[in-house]
Amino acid sequence: MLELRGVSKVYGAGPAEVHAMRGVDLSVRGGELVAVMGPSGSGKSTLLTIAGTLEEPTSGEVLIGDRDVAGMSRNDRARLRRRSIGYVFQDFNLIPGLSAVENVALPLELDGVRVKAARAAALEALARLDLAERAERFPDELSGGESQRVAIARAVVGERHLLLADEPTGALDSVNGEAVMRLLRSACRDGVAGVVVTHDAQLASWADRVVFLRDGRVVDQTATRPGPESLLAPGAKP
Amino acid sequence: MSVRYALLALLSEGSKYGLQLRQEFEDRTGDAWPLNVGQVYTTLQRLERDGLVESDGSDGPQNVFSITPEGAEELTAWLRTPPDVVPPPRNELVIKVLVGTRVPGVDVPELLQLHRRRMVEAMQDYTHLKGEMSRDDVELGLVVDSELFRIEAIVRWLDAADARLKKLPPPNRGVTGPRRRRIRLGVR
Ligand SMILES: Nc1ncnc2c1ncn2[C@@H]1O[C@H](COP(=O)(O)OP(=O)(O)OP(=O)(O)O)[C@@H](O)[C@H]1O
Ligand SMILES: [Mg+2]
Numbered sequence: 001m002l003e004l005r006g007v008s009k010v011y012g013a014g015p016a017e018v019h020a021m022r023g024v025d026l027s028v029r030g031g032e033l034v035a036v037m038g039p040s041g042s043g044k045s046t047l048l049t050i051a052g053t054l055e056e057p058t059s060g061e062v063l064i065g066d067r068d069v070a071g072m073s074r075n076d077r078a079r080l081r082r083r084s085i086g087y088v089f090q091d092f093n094l095i096p097g098l099s100a101v102e103n104v105a106l107p108l109e110l111d112g113v114r115v116k117a118a119r120a121a122a123l124e125a126l127a128r129l130d131l132a133e134r135a136e137r138f139p140d141e142l143s144g145g146e147s148q149r150v151a152i153a154r155a156v157v158g159e160r161h162l163l164l165a166d167e168p169t170g171a172l173d174s175v176n177g178e179a180v181m182r183l184l185r186s187a188c189r190d191g192v193a194g195v196v197v198t199h200d201a202q203l204a205s206w207a208d209r210v211v212f213l214r215d216g217r218v219v220d221q222t223a224t225r226p227g228p229e230s231l232l233a234p235g236a237k238p
Numbered sequence: 239m240s241v242r243y244a245l246l247a248l249l250s251e252g253s254k255y256g257l258q259l260r261q262e263f264e265d266r267t268g269d270a271w272p273l274n275v276g277q278v279y280t281t282l283q284r285l286e287r288d289g290l291v292e293s294d295g296s297d298g299p300q301n302v303f304s305i306t307p308e309g310a311e312e313l314t315a316w317l318r319t320p321p322d323v324v325p326p327p328r329n330e331l332v333i334k335v336l337v338g339t340r341v342p343g344v345d346v347p348e349l350l351q352l353h354r355r356r357m358v359e360a361m362q363d364y365t366h367l368k369g370e371m372s373r374d375d376v377e378l379g380l381v382v383d384s385e386l387f388r389i390e391a392i393v394r395w396l397d398a399a400d401a402r403l404k405k406l407p408p409p410n411r412g413v414t415g416p417r418r419r420r421i422r423l424g425v426r
Contacts, residue, residue: 201393205361222359
């Protein structure tokens with residue numbers, strides 16, 4: 001579903017040059033949730049903005065659903081972003097003049113879904129995040145954690161194929177963080193490809209695979225897990 | 239150790255047979271803490287000897303146990319006693335990393351990453367279990383959460399070690415060089 005091939009990203013030039021990504025290969029299947037972990041400045045957000053076609057790589061290829069993003073027109077790319085990619089930004093990015101439910105419904109409406117249907121879908125997404133009662137509030141009337149969950153509802157609403165989330169639980173306590181990860185995971189179980197960036201190991205551990213980034217390079221990743229049967233076997237002490 | 243308090247807790251709900259105690263103990267600790275019949279009976283005998291539990295004196299499996307007022311008092315006191323926070327005698331990982339910085343040819347960031355990956359894999363297993371289990375299974379959830387927080391602390395320590403070791407000058411392996419300050423670990 002998502003494939004990065006030898007992706008590099010250089011910001012600036014000359015002495016101010018920053019190599020944010022250096023030859024990253026990453027492939028995420030539909031149905032798979034991948035977590036990207038790494039210290040601050042290791043290139044996690046850069047990876048996500050490139051995967052979300054919000055920025056172009058300096059070199060390398062980005063394929064989404066087998067299509068090379070570089071070969072797409074601006075319009076096609078914009079449509080892809082609107083329709084297929086759900087994006088949770090590190091700083092939520094809610095639109096201040098719109099209520100919570102309007103924020104969530106916006107991508108659907110932009111995509112031609114009728115206002116009533118978009119609103120119903122948005123309310124349902126908010127309800128799944130326990131926010132039904134906050135639907136009519138504006139972003140400045142929401143707590144940090146509530147804003148974050150609205151941003152997540154906006155990302156999962158509609159028919160997404162790719163979900164990209166940048167520290168989606170930064171402002172959340174562990175109960176709400178867990179609810180968000182359960183939601184992302186269940187979206188992926190339904191066939192969506194998901195990438196979640198975090199430096200929180202507990203959240204990363206919801207993923208099928210964890211990729212470790214360091215200085216713009218993938219340095220390691222977890223092996224596919226055999227299953228937890230052995231964990232609580234007799235003799236294993238809690 | 240706390241098996242005795244778990245048994246006291248079960249008896250605080252009412253009198254019970256030994257076998258019943260074992261079954262209930264396992265039910266509540268989510269099978270995470272298996273114990274055998276022998277353990278239950280020896281613990282009960284000690285509790286009886288200490289006057290914290292009394293039995294009706296019947297034979298074998300017919301024997302019914304009850305908690306005494308002293309037992310109830312002891313249980314309440316135990317619940318409110320903070321757990322031991324003194325570090326374990328040796329923290330294996332800390333020692334490995336300290337030793338690793340001194341062994342020629344060891345890539346310490348790589349060593350840290352290896353342990354980080356293993357820890358995250360262990361967390362994935364527990365989280366998977368959490369994802370599969372029923373949300374009503376509060377008791378198993380508590381056990382799993384505690385394991386997750388414990389392992390997460392190790393990952394965070396690895397991250398902190400990574401950042402700290404960046405500041406370490408290249409190791410001084412000669413006989414010259416200043417003596418490093420000795421570090422006392424929390425050895426009991
Ligand atoms: N627009 C930009 N212009 C110049 N440099 C940038 C830009 N965006 C990111 N960088 C640099 O690229 C590197 C990687 O940044 P990135 O935001 O991807 O890190 P990150 O892993 O997401 O960190 P954090 O955990 O702090 O969010 C950093 O050194 C950063 O300063
Ligand atoms: Mg970032």
